[in-house]
Amino acid sequence: MTPPFHEFDLIQWIREQCPDSQTDLLGIGDDTAILQPLKDRELLLATDMLMEGTHFTLPPATPELAGRKALAVNLSDLAAMGGKPHSALVSLALPQSKGPEFAKAVMQGMIDLAQEFQVQLIGGDTNSWQGPLVINVAIIGTALQAQSVTRSGSTPGDWIFVTGKLGGSIHSHHLTFTPRVDEANRLSQSVTIKSMIDISDGLASDLFHILDESKVGAQINAAEIPISNRVTLDHPQTSRLQHALSDGEDFELLFTVSPEDGKRLVSQNPLQIKLTHIGEITQEQGAVLHHADGSRTSLKRTGWEHSLSGQKRND
């Protein structure tokens, strides 16, 4: 028979895995964590909730990969602001039937990624229930530059870039992707990033967040969209492009820079991963897809969005 294992035992175990390494903090073990803010640094704050059956299924995901993903998606949000991760708060709803080893495995996956990105787990809330696994992470970061990179800084003429390759993340990449924190920081050192977002819902959805917030439009060269090998070659090319545009959960960076900075990035990619110039920001709103045969189509706002009334958006 498994020995009894309780909330406070898990918290104690987590404390042991996460030695205090930052002297400006009171971490796990009080009603709140205490953070001594770095003077003259913007704080960046985000949160994401992952639910079993929606954002992952067990299997093929392991509890470690589910825990990893819950932190990774938050790191991706920080990357999109050009930020440096600092600390995280973690809430768990654990399926009672799965027992303590499952709970530890979820946290181990998260702790391993936290250590890789020097994130300290400073607090949280541990619960168990009859329902499926739910993990919430709230992340705290600091801006590396005087100002963080938002979605609203694009102006007409900007070149649009994307890191990595897109599409087909659902097979396993969404569980194992590397949040582009280091890449965002390296880009910030090379050029002035005018606006940026991470591709979580799909390029054809997330591009519109930049366009809406910046009050601009875009033209995208379809042939330049980097399609991942994860999208099977058995599909016709138009179908493969559609996957790259709307599969979502790529967690690559979509950003714009001035044409001068754009030329610099094209002539010398500062990253160790692919970097592609896929189009330009335009004065006229909306997004137009330019095809290799000279034809143009309107880029439709697609990609993943949670319907709150059981109906799927189709505009």
Next chain:
Amino acid sequence: MTPPFHEFDLIQWIREQCPDSQTDLLGIGDDTAILQPLKDRELLLATDMLMEGTHFTLPPATPELAGRKALAVNLSDLAAMGGKPHSALVSLALPQSKGPEFAKAVMQGMIDLAQEFQVQLIGGDTNSWQGPLVINVAIIGTALQAQSVTRSGSTPGDWIFVTGKLGGSIHSHHLTFTPRVDEANRLSQSVTIKSMIDISDGLASDLFHILDESKVGAQINAAEIPISNRVTLDHPQTSRLQHALSDGEDFELLFTVSPEDGKRLVSQNPLQIKLTHIGEITQEQGAVLHHADGSRTSLKRTGWEHSLSGQKRND
């Protein structure tokens, strides 16, 4: 037929309900929120997850009360540190079958409490699924004093106080309680609070957090424990006392002060609610309950705790 209602519609609706009121923030509408930290102020951070069926049931709770409680429990954590609320991040897992009015009602209950306590909702994550309602709030506050009040500052001889009355919260109080933010701040202005916690798991559980972290013990006068009228008078007195000690979710403040400050609080209560001197901190560890008949019993560490393996703690 209900018109389609989606994640971005709900986010837009929330943005409209929450006009930016603090100039040091970039709120809802980017990958992260941006917070310009107040210089020389400690930041306080906490998170709590509420799950339908565990922390509330619908009914008797309404969606508004569920949303309210999710913020209120976090405010209670901030109160326990002597902090001032600043902003919050909200994650939702919404039952798809309940539709958009349900989602708005959850948020309305939270927004109303947020405005009462001047908390700005600066970001979040909105999801829907086939499962029950899950709400996570991560709260950000600032310390009002040079140093926040932790659980670890008690020393032998301290007087132990509790605000309000305890027990029977399950009937409805746990949904409608007032987080003791103002009371904590008023106490801080009158005396030096040496350690403090909010009573979420029950006095007989939460007292031990102070004792453990401060490495001290306590003697508690059983007859002084303020038992709420919510605990039915039909029970015998020992059973009523047990409810007050271990029901949990009172969200009152349990704190210690020096004997001098204690005498000041007894002679003039600075609060508009009941304030009771229930015992003293002792050198020897453990907690002893002193009864009116002169007998003494060991106070057992009870109260609510999530079992992660389907077995209940009974030490």
